[in-house]
Amino acid sequence: MPESIRLNNVWVIPLTLILAMMLAIIPLPVWLTPLRPDWVGMVVIFWSMMLPRTVSVGTAWVSGLLLDVLLGSPLGQNALTFVIIVYITSHMHRQLLSTTLLQQALFVSLLLMIRHFLIFWINGMSGHLPESLWPHFLPALFPLVLWPWLFIILRDFGRKHRIIPK
Amino acid sequence: MKPIFQQSPTLTLRLIVFSVLSVMLMSMETQNRALLTLRSVMSEMLYPVQFVVSLPVAAFDSLHEALASRTHLIEENRRLRDAQLIYQARLQKLALLEAENDRLHKLLSSAQRLEQRVLVAEMLAVDLDPFRQNILINKGRSDDVYLGQPVIDASGIMGQITQVSSHSSTALLISDPSHSIPVRVVRNGLRTIATGMGRPDRIKLNYIPGNGDIEVGDLLVSSGLGGRFPVDLPVGLVTEVHRPPGKAFATVYAEPAAGLDRSHEILLVWQEERDSSKPAYNETLSETTDSHWPLLGAVASLMTPSPLPTLR
Numbered sequence: 001m002p003e004s005i006r007l008n009n010v011w012v013i014p015l016t017l018i019l020a021m022m023l024a025i026i027p028l029p030v031w032l033t034p035l036r037p038d039w040v041g042m043v044v045i046f047w048s049m050m051l052p053r054t055v056s057v058g059t060a061w062v063s064g065l066l067l068d069v070l071l072g073s074p075l076g077q078n079a080l081t082f083v084i085i086v087y088i089t090s091h092m093h094r095q096l097l098s099t100t101l102l103q104q105a106l107f108v109s110l111l112l113m114i115r116h117f118l119i120f121w122i123n124g125m126s127g128h129l130p131e132s133l134w135p136h137f138l139p140a141l142f143p144l145v146l147w148p149w150l151f152i153i154l155r156d157f158g159r160k161h162r163i164i165p166k
Numbered sequence: 167m168k169p170i171f172q173q174s175p176t177l178t179l180r181l182i183v184f185s186v187l188s189v190m191l192m193s194m195e196t197q198n199r200a201l202l203t204l205r206s207v208m209s210e211m212l213y214p215v216q217f218v219v220s221l222p223v224a225a226f227d228s229l230h231e232a233l234a235s236r237t238h239l240i241e242e243n244r245r246l247r248d249a250q251l252i253y254q255a256r257l258q259k260l261a262l263l264e265a266e267n268d269r270l271h272k273l274l275s276s277a278q279r280l281e282q283r284v285l286v287a288e289m290l291a292v293d294l295d296p297f298r299q300n301i302l303i304n305k306g307r308s309d310d311v312y313l314g315q316p317v318i319d320a321s322g323i324m325g326q327i328t329q330v331s332s333h334s335s336t337a338l339l340i341s342d343p344s345h346s347i348p349v350r351v352v353r354n355g356l357r358t359i360a361t362g363m364g365r366p367d368r369i370k371l372n373y374i375p376g377n378g379d380i381e382v383g384d385l386l387v388s389s390g391l392g393g394r395f396p397v398d399l400p401v402g403l404v405t406e407v408h409r410p411p412g413k414a415f416a417t418v419y420a421e422p423a424a425g426l427d428r429s430h431e432i433l434l435v436w437q438e439e440r441d442s443s444k445p446a447y448n449e450t451l452s453e454t455t456d457s458h459w460p461l462l463g464a465v466a467s468l469m470t471p472s473p474l475p476t477l478r
Contacts, residue, residue: 070212076190077188080185
């Protein structure tokens, strides 16, 4: 499957990433913060699944670094976790694209669980363990509900700008 | 069909390179100045994003202000005027005390007094890493904010600046587990260190001996020993004291005096030396002698700046 990409429309990818980052820092009431879905994680997985040659480990690393700066987390924390989950995704993108949306959602959920486990681990090493584990693993459960919608919206958006082949 | 793993060698290589880079960044950032600059450059690039995100909240606030009813405004105005009057009265007393204190300091020839300049800053309405106690504020290098600068609010010490870019900066709160602040019990001058616990309503006091004289309700103020925070600003109130038998140290918790998760407006403090001669040992001496005015000192340092932001 050749990727017939209109190179001058690649700005769509950073645009969606930046929108996801905005959703990641938008202020929420304190009780809602653990329920914040991992938007950037899902968008990065989407693009690396759809366009594994364009969006790969490098893009994931840069967007992770930007997210680190935005969130004030240690530089490299999100970058490392994105690199790892995107590596897995781009290895499996063919299998992923041929499965149903629900199976995809399960897989994305698993990937995000890996990501948040890594963050949990890094936080633990720097002495930032939270009192309960929920804030670490709830964001990873959201794809079960959100992924199909996100997938369809992003895919149609990508098709409209012709960076995803029909 | 092409083989699935056709591109994998370079991909794996890149995975390794980027992972190693990330781990290096994480482990070196705190020591390396170049990385701090990298972060501040990147955060400058990303400031528009943060600004846009905080815009709706700011717009809502100004709308709220614009639509506030007249009676409400009159009410608020009266309340503020009353508060102003009370503070003014306290300030009169303070001027007297300050003069007296100066005289005593001169007698002791210690002259260790700090003049404080204060700037009101606002927190940007964005959420940061939920596992770290950080806040983002709207003043940066262009307002002379510097690394390690103390940040306070109207009721106590909030934290210190850990990252500065040109128009914004990040402050680490005293409730972060990686933050510690030297404090002193007002009642008896007992010195200790308060460390964050990762939640805004609780800090813990380290190295208090099992028989140490500390009680629930004791006020903790900054001792100024590290030279980073101004002396005698409120840090917290002791809320729990446990003395487990058989342990060398008591377990003591305190509630931060500052509204770490509530304050919207915060104050940045600059410390300027009034006198250059400063024998360090005299500071500790004078600290214990005048134990009745630290609170007033705190009030004074909050009073010196330009009018409160709510008055505008």
